[in-house]
Amino acid sequence: MRKFFILFTILLAISFPSLALAEKKIPILIYHSIAEYNNVGSKELFVTPANFEKQMGYLKEKGFTLLTFEQWNELGRVEKPIFITFDDGYKNNLNVYRIFQKISDSRFRPAATLFVISDFIGRQNRLSREELKRLGDSGYFSIQSHTATHTDLTKEKNFQHELKESKEVIQNITGKPVIALSYPYGTFNKKVVNETKKYYKFGLTTTPSAYIPKGAKDEKYYLPRLYVKYSTSLEDFGRLVEGVNR
Numbered sequence: 219m220r221k222f223f224i225l226f227t228i229l230l231a232i233s234f235p236s237l238a239l240a241e242k243k244i245p246i247l248i249y250h251s252i253a254e255y256n257n258v259g260s261k262e263l264f265v266t267p268a269n270f271e272k273q274m275g276y277l278k279e280k281g282f283t284l285l286t287f288e289q290w291n292e293l294g295r296v297e298k299p300i301f302i303t304f305d306d307g308y309k310n311n312l313n314v315y316r317i318f319q320k321i322s323d324s325r326f327r328p329a330a331t332l333f334v335i336s337d338f339i340g341r342q343n344r345l346s347r348e349e350l351k352r353l354g355d356s357g358y359f360s361i362q363s364h365t366a367t368h369t370d371l372t373k374e375k376n377f378q379h380e381l382k383e384s385k386e387v388i389q390n391i392t393g394k395p396v397i398a399l400s401y402p403y404g405t406f407n408k409k410v411v412n413e414t415k416k417y418y419k420f421g422l423t424t425t426p427s428a429y430i431p432k433g434a435k436d437e438k439y440y441l442p443r444l445y446v447k448y449s450t451s452l453e454d455f456g457r458l459v460e461g462v463n464r
């Protein structure tokens with residue numbers, strides 16, 4: 219038995235460098251508004267519909283597989299996995315639906331996750347309940363939580379409302395499980411992660427890097443995301459998703 223363990227340890231040591239070389243970089247992209255910039259808010263949080271369509275066209279042409287968090291277990295089985303996420307639940311995300319319908323075909327199936335603020339649903343520039351239901355039913359979108367009020371969770375006391383109730387509100391609208399949370403402002407700490415674990419399987423930060431699976435404890439609650447900005451050229455986008463200079 220002891221010999222076996224020694225052999226096993228040696229084999230592990232030998233195979234470790236090759237494992238490291240084979241390390242996978244999985245991009246999780248973050249967007250906010252898909253619209254022409256209207257001089258309200260931060261310009262870099264907008265991507266024009268024309269640019270977004272070109273970016274999705276790039277992913278289609280280069281053979282990426284767009285996943286949502288329900289498909290996490292398929293990560294190792296698909297070609298060039300990538301996650302597309304949108305924070306804040308803006309109404310202009312309907313442009314994403316239009317573009318997805320346009321570029322979808324038998325070999326390319328677009329998919330994205332919308333992180334919505336549950337207390338903001340139905341406000342003037344945010345998606346309504348009916349729209350969220352329609353997007354969820356379309357098969358292109360997974361509707362997930364960005365808390366109830368877009369609070370800084372590291373300063374929050376009412377986790378019940380922000381985490382549990384926001385999840386329930388969204389589930390009641392879509393009729394589908396809410397399993398992922400994106401931390402407002404990208405802020406989190408140990409306490410926030412522990413609270414998140416009670417209700418969610420995934421926590422999304424804004425730490426700017428690709429996700430590299432390492433098997434670390436709780437790594438699914440520290441998922442990094444790569445910003446796509448107004449100023450991101452198609453060339454920049456290619457580098458971002460292909461993991462060059464990242």
Ligand SMILES: [Zn+2]
Pocket residue numbers: 305306364368402403
């Ligand atoms: Zn946000």
